[in-house]
Amino acid sequence: MRLQGTMKINNSGHLEIGGCDIVDLARSYGTPLQVIDEDLLRRNCREYRQAFSLAGQADLVFYASKALLVKAIASIIREEGLCLDVVSGGELFIALQAGFPPQRIVFHGNNKSPSEMEFALVSGVGRIVIDNYFELETLERLAEANGWRPPVLLRVAPGIEAHSHEYIRTGQTDSKFGFTLANGDIFRAVQAALNAAHLDLRGLHCHIGSQILELDAFRHTAAVMIELLQSLRVRYGWTAAELDLGGGLGVYYTTGDEPPAIAHYAAAVRESVEQSCRKHDYPRPRILVEPGRSVISPPGTTIYTIGAIKDIPGIRKYVSVDGGMNDNPRPALYQAQYEGLLANKAGQPPQEVVAVSGRCCESGDMLIWDLHTPLMTSGDLLAISCTGAYTYSMSSNYNCLPRPAMVLACDGHADLIVGRETYDDLVKHHQTPERLAAKGAVHV
16 A cells, blocks of 8 residues: 555554554544544645745645545534535535635536525635536526525536546536536526526536546646636626636546646646637636535545454455445445555565455445555454545445544544444434334234
8 A cells, every 4th residue: 555645654654644553543532433643634735735826826726525524524624725626515514614704715516406506606606616507597597596696606517538538537428417518508597697696607617527637637627617717708708717627636546646836837827828828818806616526535534443363265366344335335335445554564575365355245245355554353443544535425324333433633632523423323313203102013
């Protein structure tokens, strides 16, 4: 497993994160346990903020909170000077509970309910991204009824195929997101937004996908969007103040992943926008980007305890952990690959190859198929790296498994930021009608 951030192997041969011995953390908080490297998270935020603040340009970085949003993470994002991208009323509520300034929030989503849009308006979010005509008409009606004129962006499906898993590509023409460019739908949407008296159309938005490792995709997207803005200026006399290019920068998960540096990604985006603006003599809009995975995924590590071990001679050796697709569904959904390390035997050389299986009742609940590791025994601690994004945020109670705890590790201290769910939490919203509760047990 590649060591990132503050990870190191200490004198006891144990994995450390943020100066905290993982064996001690597992003993104190139990497993599964998600550990967030606070120093690395803050470093990623600062790299983004600095990379998009060059040459005095007022470009903005919005952390995509769908990757992971809990109140402590929102507080760190706020302290580090980033803005926030939310996609639901729930994410907006958590952000506001964490004291995040609403004017630094952009509200996304492809099917925002009228109540969610009203919540965003009442809260005073800085921008609302309109995804479709239903939202455009609903938002105009709500704004008119309350005397508001919110800043809005229109989302475009630009027809760009990013090189990533089909489930996390979003910019192609055949997409549920945004107004389509290929059929001219975005032109009609811009005209409708300009005619809406209670909407302040600030610019356009697009997002082509996630876990993208090639900068050319971002360069091409920026060029396509500036060309579109020029066409809109010619047709309607409208000049966009802002261009939101979404997120999508990939990270290192396993050997073969070679993600660009944040600074190189920022330079590619900015240079492409500026080159295209010069080509079309178009006033440079403020650039907005929405990184999520590349901010929070590397700082996250999940710790599991090894339980059952099943050796099928000549075929495979399965080792089961006390979590799985309930706390990390990505391998089951996208065939995502991860690296792992025995946290309590981190200094020992590999001696066997095992398949790491989750504990859910699904054959597809496999976390790592071929892990080179020291000899494993029940009770060992397995650390799986780069799990900060789209794990806890996509977790479930499948098989009635409680969600794991989460700690923030820094300078030898660990703070609990999400408590472990209990069995009581599983049933706290359950209701048994009196007509059922009154019946006695059936004896068979």
